Amino acid sequence: MRSPLSRARGLGSSRDGFQHWWMQRVTAVALIPLTLWFAASLIALTGSDYNTFIAWLKAPVVTVFMVLLLIALCHHMGLGLRVVVEDYAHSDWAKVPAVVAIRCACFALAVVGIFATLRIAFDR
Amino acid sequence: MAHDKRPLSPDLQIYKPQLTSVLSISHRVSGIALSVGTLLLVSWLLAAAAGPQAYSTVQGFMHSWLGLLLMLGWTFSFFFHLCNGIRHLVWDAGYGFELRTIYASGWTVVAASAALTVAAWFSSFVVMG
Amino acid sequence: MFIRSSDQLPSVTVLRRFPVPRNFNVSTESRIERGKTWHAPADATRVKSFEIYRYDPDSGQNPRIDTYEVDLNTCGPMVLDALIAIKNEIDPTLTFRRSCREGVCGSCSMNIDGTNWLACTRFISDTMEPATIYPLNHLRVIKDLVPDLTQLFAQYGLIEPWLQTTTPEPEKERLQSPEDRGKLDGFYECILCFCCTSGCPSHWWNGDRFLGPAVLLQSYRWLIDSRDEAAGDRLDDLEDPFRLYRCHTILNCTRTCPKQLNPGKAIAAIKKMIVQRRS
Numbered sequence: 001m002r003s004p005l006s007r008a009r010g011l012g013s014s015r016d017g018f019q020h021w022w023m024q025r026v027t028a029v030a031l032i033p034l035t036l037w038f039a040a041s042l043i044a045l046t047g048s049d050y051n052t053f054i055a056w057l058k059a060p061v062v063t064v065f066m067v068l069l070l071i072a073l074c075h076h077m078g079l080g081l082r083v084v085v086e087d088y089a090h091s092d093w094a095k096v097p098a099v100v101a102i103r104c105a106c107f108a109l110a111v112v113g114i115f116a117t118l119r120i121a122f123d124r
Numbered sequence: 125m126a127h128d129k130r131p132l133s134p135d136l137q138i139y140k141p142q143l144t145s146v147l148s149i150s151h152r153v154s155g156i157a158l159s160v161g162t163l164l165l166v167s168w169l170l171a172a173a174a175g176p177q178a179y180s181t182v183q184g185f186m187h188s189w190l191g192l193l194l195m196l197g198w199t200f201s202f203f204f205h206l207c208n209g210i211r212h213l214v215w216d217a218g219y220g221f222e223l224r225t226i227y228a229s230g231w232t233v234v235a236a237s238a239a240l241t242v243a244a245w246f247s248s249f250v251v252m253g
Numbered sequence: 254m255f256i257r258s259s260d261q262l263p264s265v266t267v268l269r270r271f272p273v274p275r276n277f278n279v280s281t282e283s284r285i286e287r288g289k290t291w292h293a294p295a296d297a298t299r300v301k302s303f304e305i306y307r308y309d310p311d312s313g314q315n316p317r318i319d320t321y322e323v324d325l326n327t328c329g330p331m332v333l334d335a336l337i338a339i340k341n342e343i344d345p346t347l348t349f350r351r352s353c354r355e356g357v358c359g360s361c362s363m364n365i366d367g368t369n370w371l372a373c374t375r376f377i378s379d380t381m382e383p384a385t386i387y388p389l390n391h392l393r394v395i396k397d398l399v400p401d402l403t404q405l406f407a408q409y410g411l412i413e414p415w416l417q418t419t420t421p422e423p424e425k426e427r428l429q430s431p432e433d434r435g436k437l438d439g440f441y442e443c444i445l446c447f448c449c450t451s452g453c454p455s456h457w458w459n460g461d462r463f464l465g466p467a468v469l470l471q472s473y474r475w476l477i478d479s480r481d482e483a484a485g486d487r488l489d490d491l492e493d494p495f496r497l498y499r500c501h502t503i504l505n506c507t508r509t510c511p512k513q514l515n516p517g518k519a520i521a522a523i524k525k526m527i528v529q530r531r532s
């Protein structure tokens with residue numbers, strides 16, 4: 001028996017939401033050069049063998065760019081997937097665990113990726 | 125209560141697909157496809173860290189017909205998401221909202237994504253020899 | 254292919270609807286069934302078919318699509334004229350909102366051939382054969398083509414669309430320069446027909462919390478009004494992951510506005526204001 005205005009007002013404005021939107025744009029801008037570099041490198045590495053690939057990844061510039069790419073990519077991906085879940089999932093029991101799982105998965109993915117990159121870079 | 129039984133008017137079932145909505149949902153779908161691709165990217169790096177055998181298994185899959193198909197889909201998703209993403213960043217800066225610009229930029233994004241995909245695969249074949 | 258203005262109809266229609274089943278994800282009471290066909294009299298010369306969504310709340314039945322064959326010699330050139338001719342001569346139970354018949358009141362907004370527009374400014378000659386007429390999207394239907402707009406107007410009231418000041422009232426009028434008045438052009442003309450809001454997929458999925466393009470356009474109109482002194486409070490109320498940030502710049506709103514307004518641009522400007530007040 002709520003009035004339409006009360007239903008529209010809901011729990012009020014959270015006065016938040018800018019940070020998420022802003023970081024999505026910042027990571028997007030960072031990803032433009034990083035992903036273009038990565039795509040160009042992949043094309044240049046087509047058909048190369050294992051040792052060539054490892055030697056390429058051991059170069060300091062490549063290692064740093066790879067780490068930056070993984071950080072920006074996993075963050076951008078996490079924010080984007082969170083928006084998708086919030087759009088389509090409406091009940092709390094579906095939405096909250098999914099958002100938490102995505103956050104954790106993206107963090108874990110970044111850590112695993114960075115670990116693998118650094119392992120290759122510092123392996124003698 | 126009578127209000128609960130009021131039907132909901134159709135939306136997705138009857139609304140006309142237009143460049144605006146089609147490119148927007150494609151941006152989302154390509155983003156999800158790229159997320160899956162990131163998973164594969166990290167597993168590829170892990171395989172490289174694990175040693176030459178693991179790496180060659182992953183490489184073998186990538187060169188199978190299924191792997192190549194996925195790579196083609198992934199490259200097109202990547203270039204489309206990149207070009208449409210730049211279009212989104214231009215909108216966030218406040219430019220390009222006139223309808224003629226929306227449509228012109230939209231078709232440019234589609235053409236550029238296709239062209240970049242073709243160029244990338246062509247260069248890849250050239251590098252391979 | 255290259256649309257320059259929202260009143261421009263595309264020369265080619267590749268897809269009339271998304272490739273989903275007709276009753277995709279639809280609750281049992283909303284499933285649309287086949288209805289009856291009302292044929293034109295035998296001596297009619299210029300016959301046009303209209304497939305119209307019908308729902309009778311008193312019958313307890315599901316909504317249906319009725320097909321009406323109209324003799325175009327008996328009615329005016331607009332879709333609204335055809336609806337009135339059907340109501341006068343064929344089926345008096347057909348129910349729809351209408352008032353000014355000239356595109357300024359916003360009453361007759363409905364989904365015609367898949368896109369939202371005012372029935373009184375859509376030429377019959379610009380519709381398909383048969384023309385399909387549905388109520389505005391994703392809204393509870395009261396009867397036939399009349400949707401329940403209560404929630405949309407409640408969201409409009411939420412943004413407090415009136416002048417808010419703390420300085421005492423001047424003796425005469427509040428002054429505004431022509432340049433400042435010019436900033437309202439393109440925003441004050443909104444007739445609240447809600448074509449944009451009911452065409453926004455984000456509002457379909459989150460309409461209870463996302464304000465929608467029409468309401469956000471009006472909140473921008475008050476944000477940039479030089480006489481208003483509550484911009485900070487207005488932005489505080491808007492800055493919410495659902496109220497404002499469910500807008501993903503899909504831009505169906507700008508594409509469909511029957512008054513050629515640009516809600517997408519207004520929403521982007523609101524987001525820019527939020528950036529500006531933090532930097």
